[in-house]
């Protein structure tokens with residue numbers, strides 16, 4: 001697993017820990033989290049519900065205090081030196097409030113006045129989020145995606161270098177998700193750093209340059225998306241179909257050849273194969289003829305599911321495939337071999 005250790009960091013946390021105490025006892029929000037977000041690009045902060053993403057973001061923004069550990073934004077320790085860096089940070093943690101009867105332009109003008117930003121900036125940020133054509137319409141006439149883009153525009157008023165969005169596509173329809181996603185990507189393309197948290201991998205996978213995956217308040221993997229998927233490619237799986245009467249012998253032949261074989265309905269899933277040809281050859285040499293052979297490409301969702309699916313609170317499992325291999329969860333920063341994903345699944349239930 002490639003850890004993000006090169007270059008400047010927009011965000012760095014070390015051993016960050018936060019517990020919540022209530023009458024029902026103590027619950028752990030974040031447990032020794034080491035997070036490294038490089039400067040520039042979209043960084044996906046991924047994990048199932050309750051894995052500590054919001055808690056981490058709230059600590060970074062000085063909204064709650066960690067019990068232990070350190071955090072820094074652009075090298076400034078926070079919360080102690082947050083005032084030194086807060087002008088470079090824009091965040092949406094909860095849905096901001098806008099006046100329903102006012103236009104985007106009027107709402108943002110009021111906000112600009114409040115934070116001492118020149119009103120001349122308002123049209124620029126409206127343009128940046130693609131709302132120019134609707135800037136004079138009342139806020140209440142906007143779609144959810146437009147409302148969220150206006151929220152993003154509000155964070156841009158002070159032209160921050162770092163944008164932190166906590167589940168920004170929650171509750172949006174597919175069109176709204178696409179709009180917000182494109183807006184985040186274009187901000188990163190302008191040189192900003194975007195940290196976006198999500199429990200829905202598919203929303204982030206397409207636009208993220210790098211990701212950190214958390215489970216139960218801990219980092220379980222981090223790296224460039226291409227590297228995470230690339231590592232999966234070396235351990236890809238192959239789906240094999242043989243005649244029903246050959247299933248037992250095929251399983252035995254492949255296992256003897258050192259491959260991991262699982263039944264999937266009427267097919268066999270073979271893990272650890274270098275390529276499909278190896279599987280074909282191994283079976284053919286023993287006189288077992290393959291009816292179908294499909295290489296299954298690892299993707300980020302497979303990595304994500306493999307790392308987090310035993311980690312959701314309350315013993316819930318994710319929709320999608322179960323983790324295929326036994327053994328202990330991976331060490332922080334080291335991805336387990338991803339399971340292959342034959343069909344798309346998008347949302348990680350919790």
Ligand SMILES: Nc1ncnc2c1ncn2[C@@H]1O[C@H](COP(=O)(O)OP(=O)(O)OP(=O)(O)O)[C@@H](O)[C@H]1O
Nearest residue numbers: 020027028029048049050051052053054055056199
């Ligand atoms: N104010 C609070 N009081 C008590 N426990 C809390 C509080 N806030 C969060 N927690 C607990 O801390 C853990 C982490 O929650 P957090 O909201 O940070 O996770 P998350 O990854 O952001 O989840 P989600 O995707 O649902 O927002 C959960 O077990 C949650 O129940």
